[in-house]
Amino acid sequence: MPNEPNMVNVPDNIIEIRDAYKSYTSGFSSSSYMDTAVFKGLSMTVERGSIYALLGPSGCGKTTLLKSIVGRCRIDGGEITLKIQDRSNIGYMPQDIGLVGEINIKETLSYYGWIYGIRGDKLEERKQILFSFLEIPPEHRRIMELSGGQKRRVSLCLALLHNPELLILDEPTVGIDPILSHNIWQYLLELSTVEKKTILLTTHYIEEARQSNKVGMMREGVLVLEGEARSLMDRYDCNTLEDVFVKLSYIQESERCDNTEMEKVLKPSVKPKLPLCDEKLFSFNCFIGYFLKNLYFIKYGFFGWFLMFFLPISTCVFFQYTIGRIPRDLKVGVINEELSIQHGNCENFSNLTCFPAFCGYLTLLEKQNIIPVTYNDTETAFENFMKNKIQGILHISENFTESLQERLYKSMTTPDSVIEQSEVKVWIDSTNKVIGDFLKYTVYHTFFDYLENLSQTCQWPVNHTLLPIQFNVPVFGKDNPGFIEFSVPGIVSILDFFLPVAYVLPILQDKRSGIVERSLISGLTNLEILAAYMAITMLLFLVQSACNVIILYGIYGHIFDGSIILGFTLMTLMGFNGLCFGLFVAVLCDTEIAATFIMSGVLISNTLTCGMLWAPEGMHSFLKRIRWLFPLSFATESYRAISNRAWTISHPVVYTGFISVIMWTLIFCLATFVLVKLKRGRGH
Numbered sequence: 001m002p003n004e005p006n007m008v009n010v011p012d013n014i015i016e017i018r019d020a021y022k023s024y025t026s027g028f029s030s031s032s033y034m035d036t037a038v039f040k041g042l043s044m045t046v047e048r049g050s051i052y053a054l055l056g057p058s059g060c061g062k063t064t065l066l067k068s069i070v071g072r073c074r075i076d077g078g079e080i081t082l083k084i085q086d087r088s089n090i091g092y093m094p095q096d097i098g099l100v101g102e103i104n105i106k107e108t109l110s111y112y113g114w115i116y117g118i119r120g121d122k123l124e125e126r127k128q129i130l131f132s133f134l135e136i137p138p139e140h141r142r143i144m145e146l147s148g149g150q151k152r153r154v155s156l157c158l159a160l161l162h163n164p165e166l167l168i169l170d171e172p173t174v175g176i177d178p179i180l181s182h183n184i185w186q187y188l189l190e191l192s193t194v195e196k197k198t199i200l201l202t203t204h205y206i207e208e209a210r211q212s213n214k215v216g217m218m219r220e221g222v223l224v225l226e227g228e229a230r231s232l233m234d235r236y237d238c239n240t241l242e243d244v245f246v247k248l249s250y251i252q253e254s255e256r257c258d259n260t261e262m263e264k265v266l267k268p269s270v271k272p273k274l275p276l277c278d279e280k281l282f283s284f285n286c287f288i289g290y291f292l293k294n295l296y297f298i299k300y301g302f303f304g305w306f307l308m309f310f311l312p313i314s315t316c317v318f319f320q321y322t323i324g325r326i327p328r329d330l331k332v333g334v335i336n337e338e339l340s341i342q343h344g345n346c347e348n349f350s351n352l353t354c355f356p357a358f359c360g361y362l363t364l365l366e367k368q369n370i371i372p373v374t375y376n377d378t379e380t381a382f383e384n385f386m387k388n389k390i391q392g393i394l395h396i397s398e399n400f401t402e403s404l405q406e407r408l409y410k411s412m413t414t415p416d417s418v419i420e421q422s423e424v425k426v427w428i429d430s431t432n433k434v435i436g437d438f439l440k441y442t443v444y445h446t447f448f449d450y451l452e453n454l455s456q457t458c459q460w461p462v463n464h465t466l467l468p469i470q471f472n473v474p475v476f477g478k479d480n481p482g483f484i485e486f487s488v489p490g491i492v493s494i495l496d497f498f499l500p501v502a503y504v505l506p507i508l509q510d511k512r513s514g515i516v517e518r519s520l521i522s523g524l525t526n527l528e529i530l531a532a533y534m535a536i537t538m539l540l541f542l543v544q545s546a547c548n549v550i551i552l553y554g555i556y557g558h559i560f561d562g563s564i565i566l567g568f569t570l571m572t573l574m575g576f577n578g579l580c581f582g583l584f585v586a587v588l589c590d591t592e593i594a595a596t597f598i599m600s601g602v603l604i605s606n607t608l609t610c611g612m613l614w615a616p617e618g619m620h621s622f623l624k625r626i627r628w629l630f631p632l633s634f635a636t637e638s639y640r641a642i643s644n645r646a647w648t649i650s651h652p653v654v655y656t657g658f659i660s661v662i663m664w665t666l667i668f669c670l671a672t673f674v675l676v677k678l679k680r681g682r683g684h
């Protein structure tokens with residue numbers, strides 16, 4: 001039967017790599033591709049039920065190869081075939097540990113238990129087996145407190161936890177003492193021979209690779225040799241594998257000189273698929289696992305508690321005691337020529353006296369937190385003004401009362417000289433806008449109050465000198481509100497949006513320390529990870545928002561006249577919007593510093609444009625036209641309309657805010673989704 005295949009000799013290869021090309025630099029159409037390529041036509045096979053040891057100098061691409069096999073790196077050309085049903089059949093131990101330092105061993109195992117679907121007695125049983133032979137420290141110890149070798153053992157324990165069909169171990173014996181290393185090898189041999197598990201590992205300890213069934217030697221982007229350790233040593237007439245490796249390196253070096261031109265011709269053509277397609281979209285167990293991992297992190301982390309309580313509380317308290325408060329204890333120099341020349345000082349007179357008229361006015365100013373400082377001459381007053389000892393000067397001419405009286409009685413016929421004598425001359429420092437305006441407003445309005453008092457006490461004809469304007473009770477809000485009432489909606493929306501954004505930093509920490517990557521390789525999907533982050537962040541957000549509401553509305557009694565449900569819905573939407581923005585930043589950035597810059601930029605621009613510091617009506621017309629580009633601008637207006645004016649959702653100002661928040665949430669979600677898709681398999 002010449003045409004019948006010999007079934008006995010067909011090897012059952014669990015991993016097959018054919019002609020793989022990979023470079024971390026983008027684009028592979030130029031000849032320079034070969035200079036940067038990590039794999040240059042690499043081929044390799046791993047048989048089911050065997051141990052394959054991958055050797056090679058540092059930086060030759062061993063880790064990249066393992067990541068390509070598990071689908072975290074997309075190769076540029078060639079093909080990787082993995083005869084594995086799904087990720088749950090792979091146990092992966094990364095080189096850089098990828099464990100959460102803050103949580104303990106027990107919690108780490110419980111987290112992976114959720115991912116692999118091992119809990120309760122089954123988990124305890126696996127723990128007992130693995131803990132004893134891997135000599136794992138007591139499970140209450142936190143990962144960050146373990147030595148390098150202990151961390152690697154915990155990491156190996158996780159890869160073995162679910163007893164997978166294929167084990168991919170990146171340097172499993174680094175930093176482990178020889179006896180334990182020997183035990184690990186014995187265990188791996190037992191797994192491959194008795195349980196028919198397949199093990200692909202990398203190691204720098206070339207001699208320990210002799211225990212494997214097959215050794216692959218990688219150098220300069222290709223496998224220079226593949227075979228059984230003993231036969232390789234025989235073929236190259238060497239006593240150790242190390243000698244084989246050195247000999248081969250020399251051979252390859254000399255051949256490379258002849259082949260440089262050929263290398264330039266080799267180019268990958270078709271972009272290959274990832275070896276494992278993730279069919280699962282969402283598993284509740286995996287979601288719970290990642291959610292619990294985040295909860296454990298917060299439980300231990302001071303950062304979590306700080307974020308949850310201190311940040312919103314301190315912001316609201318600082319806000320309350322800084323924004324819009326009336327300046328206090330401002331000193332104003334008073335040169336009262338009328339008194340100093342004829343009658344001494346105001347202490348000799350009662351508060352409201354018809355002569356000298358000015359003394360009662362000073363008493364009213366004192367009630368407005370302005371402290372009058374008497375000077376005998378203008379020069380000394382100005383000298384002190386220059387030295388910033390006083391913030392303004394009031395000057396009264398020598399026959400002020402008489403002139404004022406004449407002006408009030410004669411009105412239209414008062415000569416200019418008398419009008420001038422009856423005026424209070426004021427100098428202020430307008431470089432400080434807040435203090436300058438406050439002094440102007442207070443000096444002016446207090447004087448009118450004072451004239452009204454005089455009209456009653458001295459029967460002076462004051463009324464016709466007052467301005468012919470009458471302000472009625474405000475339609476919305478209270479009479480004479482503080483600036484803070486205007487700002488409260490702004491601080492609420494800024495806090496609601498940015499507190500969830502701050503959770504970007506732990507996400508990036510997870511990403512940078514390989515925790516996200518390890519979780520993805522272990523079987524989590526991006527959606528489960530994002531959903532777990534969303535859940536934990538929204539939980540934090542609700543606690544934080546409750547703190548804000550209690551402080552601003554409960555303790556400090558700011559205005560909230562509208563629908564509580566509408567206000568709460570808008571606040572929650574703003575929080576969710578912030579969360580989606582945070583996720584977008586976390587996916588976009590690889591480092592905390594880049595994320596911090598983006599977050600700071602968005603925080604500053606939104607604080608300036610949301611209408612917390614100044615009325616948006618005063619903005620430059622161009623900025624007004626592009627206000628919708630700032631996620632908080634319409635939302636803040638809407639929140640102000642709900643809280644201060646009790647407008648309902650049918651009002652355009654209110655529903656525009658809702659539309660803007662929802663639109664931005666969708667934009668951030670879409671952008672995050674696209675970024676995740678683009679970055680998939682790039683190995684970053």
Ligand SMILES: Nc1ncnc2c1ncn2[C@@H]1O[C@H](COP(=O)(O)OP(=O)(O)OP(=O)(O)O)[C@@H](O)[C@H]1O
Nearest residue numbers: 024038057058059060061062063064065095683684
């Ligand atoms: N994310 C990345 N972006 C750009 N270059 C990378 C990235 N990861 C690895 N490289 C480069 O790819 C090459 C192969 O790296 P890799 O980590 O696969 O080597 P290795 O053989 O595992 O090294 P070691 O034995 O030291 O762990 C190195 O030159 C490395 O600088």
